Amino acid sequence: MANFFSKILNNLFQSDRVADEEFYEELEEAMIQSDVSYPSCMRIIDAVKREADRKGVNLTKDVQKILKDYLLDTMSVDEDYYNFEKEKSIISVIGVNGVGKTTSIGKLAYHLKKKGKKVILAAADTFRAGAIEQLVEWGNRVGVDCIHQKEGSDPAAVVFDALQSFKAKNADVLIIDTAGRLHNKKNLMEELGKINRIIDREFAEGYRETLVVLDATTGQNAMSQAKMFKECSQVTGVVLSKMDSTAKGGMAISIQAELGLPVKYVGEGEKIEDLKRFDAKKYVEDIFAF
CATH class of the missing domain: 3.40.50.300 (P-loop containing nucleotide triphosphate hydrolases)
Structure with missing residues (x-):
């Protein structure tokens, strides 16, 4: 399977970086470059932001875990x-x-x-x-x-x-x-x-x-x-x-x-x-x- 995000996301998820608006804009751009549609990007990013707020986390390493869990839940096929x-x-x-x-x-x-x-x-x-x-x-x-x-x-x-x-x-x-x-x-x-x-x-x-x-x-x-x-x-x-x-x-x-x-x-x-x-x-x- 193509590892399509890896190179693009390499610099986004750093443990000591704060997940600010600039980060989310870069995440959006990375996803669109990887053939994720704009409506899907917005749906995913909004859901990740809500979950990060709910958990009270703002470091990219924590956002990465939330994003992984969200994608796995979205993509799972019973x-x-x-x-x-x-x-x-x-x-x-x-x-x-x-x-x-x-x-x-x-x-x-x-x-x-x-x-x-x-x-x-x-x-x-x-x-x-x-x-x-x-x-x-x-x-x-x-x-x-x-x-x-x-x-x-x-x-x-x-x-x-x-x-x-x-x-x-x-x-x-x-x-x-x-x-x-x-x-x-x-x-x-x-x-x-x-x-x-x-x-x-x-x-x-x-x-x-x-x-x-x-x-x-x-x-x-x-x-x-x-x-x-x-x-x-x-x-x-x-x-x-x-x-x-x-x-x-x-x-x-x-x-x-x-x-x-x-x-x-x-x-x-x-x-x-x-x-x-x-x-x-x-x-x-x-x-x-x-």
């Missing part, structure tokens, strides 16, 4: 958030082109298969050139079935076929790769709505999960995508792809603090096993590892 890994589940995955959506699906399929789950993929992103072939390739690589039709097919028809296979083979998890055409929100909402109606009709008892994949290196642009997808669908969690040394990483804070969306997985590399559950404790420890 085990219940992963119930879909244990149930018969339908996972819809959304995200714009280029964020690593299909790759994340392949890695998620591998993650679930390692847990002993029987996984089926559905190639319902039928309009992006190469998307079907890419998902089929991932299915072959992971060793799971990938239900698909030709490019330009009705995504809902693909999902219908995949659900029939899912039920016939008594599989545990169906992961659906859906289109992410944000340039036309109305069409996107209609398409996702049609897919959801098919699922409701064919497998209403299934556990439902909707994950949005965001590129961790794109900062506020990814936040805008998260907001748009949240408006279009019932997003239940986030996958942060490309969360490596090139990502500042502060966007993860904004996603949970501002949008209330839990980060559930992070992709930290190119290998098939490089998708992991989000570790809030490690994430926060990395912030202050200077």
